[in-house]
Amino acid sequence: MQSTFVIVGANLAGGRAAQTLRREGFGGRVVLVGAEPHPPYERPPLSKEVLLGTQSADDLQIADPASWAEHDIELRLGVRARRLLTAEQAIEIDGGERIKADKVLLCTGGRVRRLRVEGHDLAGVHYLRSIDDALAIRRRLVPGARLTVVGSGFVGAEVAAAAHALGCQVTLLEIAQLPLQRVLGPALGKIFAAVHREHGIDLRLGTGVQRILGDGRVRQVVTTDGSIVETDVVVVGIGIDPAVELAGMAGARVGDGILVDEFCATSLDGVYAAGDVANHPNPIVGERVRLEHWQNAQNQAVAAAGSMLGRRQPFAEVPWFWSDQYDLNLQMAGHPLPGDDIVWRGDVDGLNFSAFFLRDGILRAALAVNRPRDVRGAMRLIEWRAEVEPDALRDVGVDLRKVPV
């Protein structure tokens, strides 16, 4: 009898895993169960091109809609997996149907963290994770609209930048003392704070939301310092929590995400996890990480599908991420930690620079602003944990792709 592989979560990771199973010749049944009504799609444009109106929802699909059926991948959309029944080797979905599952891959991603303050449920308070969220926000970002963005992480910063380009008046609230401080440290945080302010964003640091006031619709945000921000629309971007419940209820080891080994296997036999939900040991970073990066979701899913097919190929990649804000392209590779030494290259004031993060003389991470080639060059050095001369990093004349490791 042929095997059935069930993938829970029909987005980037789930979709790429299903495609990989077929590409690698798996002839059994592949079922892709997704809670959203949409076939797998790309989320990065949701806070960029979709808000700006340069891409439509139809442009985001990761594959031709007909290709799922052509490859005999059973898409069960708008359906939530409720229980992972390990003893019965089955997945129970909405309505109680049980799907036999010889192997399971959990690609359940994350869900947005919500504000727990008075007025959080007023119309006009939005979160951004799905196509539907992005389209709802887009409708509100008309010229002159007063937008309050809560959280100046990558998604919040991108929303602020897109809204600014659309002619909105933007207030950006950040509870920390600087934007992205926890990830990139204070020196870069100061630079990104200045970028927002130079674009006319009203950036308020060390400031959160006390409550939201309105008459059915949001009208005002009261900040933690007691100020009142007149507001037509609020977008909250304060991070996600990994959707670990299926794995947890079934007895898998979970922590910050579903804990997997280097083969994307969970602590349960025949159950794997990949993408934003998976917490994996990364030998390059030197510790466990749970990444919320497009590249990781895609490539880890491919690796997980390989493991389901019996390949013993460990997954080990340099983390890589990008963000587009205003006229800036940010790319980051590796995993910086607070306290890393930073070496600068390029023109910081002109916003054409890279920052290299060193620990014990070893290159651990790089962040480039409008210098994508620096990051591509640095990735190989990070992978090899190279001891790179700071002067080579500093010197724009040195091609990092050619630095010996």
Ligand SMILES: Cc1cc2nc3c(=O)[nH]c(=O)nc-3n(C[C@H](O)[C@H](O)[C@H](O)COP(=O)(O)OP(=O)(O)OC[C@H]3O[C@@H](n4cnc5c(N)ncnc54)[C@H](O)[C@@H]3O)c2cc1C
């Ligand atoms: C607005 C936005 C902008 C981004 N921009 C960038 C960027 O510029 N660069 C970058 O590198 N990354 C970016 N990312 C991150 C990137 O999109 C994610 O890393 C990627 O989408 C993760 O894919 P995933 O499949 O692991 O998880 P998700 O995309 O979260 O998909 C998980 C899916 O599982 C479904 N699900 C959960 N539980 C169940 C269940 N029990 N039953 C059925 N289905 C279930 C969910 O509904 C969801 O559809 C961005 C993300 C967002 C939201």
